[in-house]
Amino acid sequence: NAGVTQTPKFQVLKTGQSMTLQCAQDMNHNSMYWYRQDPGMGLRLIYYSASEGTTDKGEVPNGYNVSRLNKREFSLRLESAAPSQTSVYFCASSDRRSNTEAFFGQGTRLTVV
Amino acid sequence: QQQVKQSPQSLIVQKGGISIINCAYENTAFDYFPWYQQFPGKGPALLIAIRPDVSEKKEGRFTISFNKSAKQFSLHIMDSQPGDSATYFCAARGTSGSRLTFGEGTQLTVNP
Numbered sequence: 050n051a052g053v054t055q056t057p058k059f060q061v062l063k064t065g066q067s068m069t070l071q072c073a074q075d076m077n078h079n080s081m082y083w084y085r086q087d088p089g090m091g092l093r094l095i096y097y098s099a100s101e102g103t104t105d106k107g108e109v110p111n112g113y114n115v116s117r118l119n120k121r122e123f124s125l126r127l128e129s130a131a132p133s134q135t136s137v138y139f140c141a142s143s144d145r146r147s148n149t150e151a152f153f154g155q156g157t158r159l160t161v162v
Numbered sequence: 163q164q165q166v167k168q169s170p171q172s173l174i175v176q177k178g179g180i181s182i183i184n185c186a187y188e189n190t191a192f193d194y195f196p197w198y199q200q201f202p203g204k205g206p207a208l209l210i211a212i213r214p215d216v217s218e219k220k221e222g223r224f225t226i227s228f229n230k231s232a233k234q235f236s237l238h239i240m241d242s243q244p245g246d247s248a249t250y251f252c253a254a255r256g257t258s259g260s261r262l263t264f265g266e267g268t269q270l271t272v273n274p
Contacts, residue, residue, distance in 0.1 A: 053205075082262065089171060091266035092206070092251060107261065139205055143262070150196070151262050153205030 051075055055140050055154035062130040062161045070125040070157050072140030078152075079145040081123035082107075083115060085136040086156075092139065098123055099145060130161045165189050166254050168265025175272050181239040183268045185252035188233065192254040197226065197237050198264075200249045209250070210237070242272045 056071045074081065079100045084092040084107075094107030098117040112134060114126045123142075127134060137158050143151040168185045175181045187195075196211035212219045212226040212235065219226045225238040239246055252265040 084264075089266060091168070092264040094261060094263070097261050105261075141205075141262075150208045150211070153198075153207065155203075155205050 053140055053142055053152050053154035055138075055157050057157060058155065059158050060160070062127075062159065064131060064161060066130050067126065067128050068130065069127075070138055070140070070159075071122070072124065072154060073122045074140075074142040074152070075121065076142060076152065077120070078142040079120070080143045081117065082141045082143075082151070083113075083123070083125045084139045084141065085109065086139060087136050095125065095138075127159075130159075132161045135159060135161045165263050166252060166265040168252050168268060170268060171266065172269045173271070175242045175270065177242065177244060177272055177274050179242050179272075181237075181242045181246070181270055181272070183237045183250055183252070183270070184234065185236065185265050186232075186234045187254050189254070189256060189263075190233070191256040192263075194255045195226070195228065195235050196253050196255075196262075197224075198251045198253060200251065200267075206251055239270075242270075244272045244274050246270060247272050 053074045082097040083095040086092050093109050096115040098104045101120045104115050116124045137156045139156050140154045141151045166187050197209045198206035199209040200206040210221050210224050214230050223240045228235045250268045255262045
């Protein structure tokens, strides 16, 4: 049981380049999330998907797009990377009910130079 | 806007001491309050959680205290151990949607 799998684990981009972060979960969860983690800022929600076919903006969506490809997969795309997007990105998933655990992937450490 | 505020940002405790981390929330629609623990290089993992219909929940050395009227909740780690050194996040989630909102995080260091 792999849980939540993110790829890649590390990435260095040049300013202006694009890339897609991949996330897949095998727990049959309805809800999936993308967070970014920065020192002193905690985990900030970028986008989330309450169920297959739906996506909604979180606190910091600017500069990002997402695709809920199917129930298992939720990708995050940076169309034109900026140094301010240097961060650690976490994908998570959970059952849709409010009182259930969210499971996190191992994270992607992204550096934009 | 940060709907869940966490303090302190960092905390140093001696082995055997009590670690206390506090959180305050604004949204009265929140009805699930988990704490997550994160070790370096890893994703956060659920540590303990509480619903607002109880004032306290204890699991081993970890206790959540919840004050609904003050809209505050806290994590107490009794007999803190060096292995507890990690970053701790409080969070909140409501029934109206599925999004989970996190506090800023507390970096806990337990000295041997």
